[in-house]
Amino acid sequence: MADIVLNVEVRERTGTGGARVARREGLVPGVLYGGDKDPVAIAVKMNEFRKALYTGKLLGHLVTLKYGSETQPVIAKAVDMHPVTDVPWHFDLYRVDAHQQIKINVPLHFSHHDEAPGLKRGGTLNIAFHDVQVSCAADHIPEELVVDLTGIDIGGSVRVSDLTFPANVTPTVPADTVLATIAGASSQADEDEAADAAVVEGAVAEDAAAAAEAATEEGGEA
Helix, strand or coil, rough: CCCEEEEEEEEECHHHHHHHHHHHHCEEEEEEECCCCCCCCEEHHHHHHHHHHHHCCECCEEEEEEECEEEEEEEEEEEECCCCCCCCCEEEEEEECCCCCEEEEEEEEEHHHHHHHHHHHCCCCEECCCCEEEEEEHHHHHEEEEEEEECCCCCEEEHHHHCCCCCCCCCCCCCCCEEEECCCHHHHHHHHHHHHHHHHHHHHHHHHHHHHHHHHHHHHCC
């Protein structure tokens, strides 16, 4: 079962006004939804919510919601942070059964950088995806999926098919999806040079157009 327990309160006031009141009282407002029940406006004490959030095991994990003597498993689907103060501002919890099959994004961890020939030769790791969606039981969500860079040379790539998934955990994205590549310094330089050339070419074209327009205007005046 989940390691984290969130002690929630039910908010009688909903909407922006209700959320504002909750924050003034030192609470983080949220919504519990999903299943065959109506959404419920809830809140958690700010200090408790921040403690749970900073464990790194809240968002996208199975946690236990506790209301009085009642408990139920939920998934923390989203946590919004204040854009200035960076404190928890709002959260969404989703009702689930502990053994229910769900689809959820699991973060990727790139390992063995020092065993990748391409990186040793000065190549650059270009990451296309930082997580992968999988299907699994709610009580068996992987903490992370490891991307092993061992043996990857310049021009090489890592695909979903290269990952090792725990038992009963399957990806929902195509196996040939490229997660990351290693590009050489020369190819990056070529891309930068091409971009610079395009800018120069555009500037020259603009100058030529301006000169032609000026010549036309002079001819008309004559």
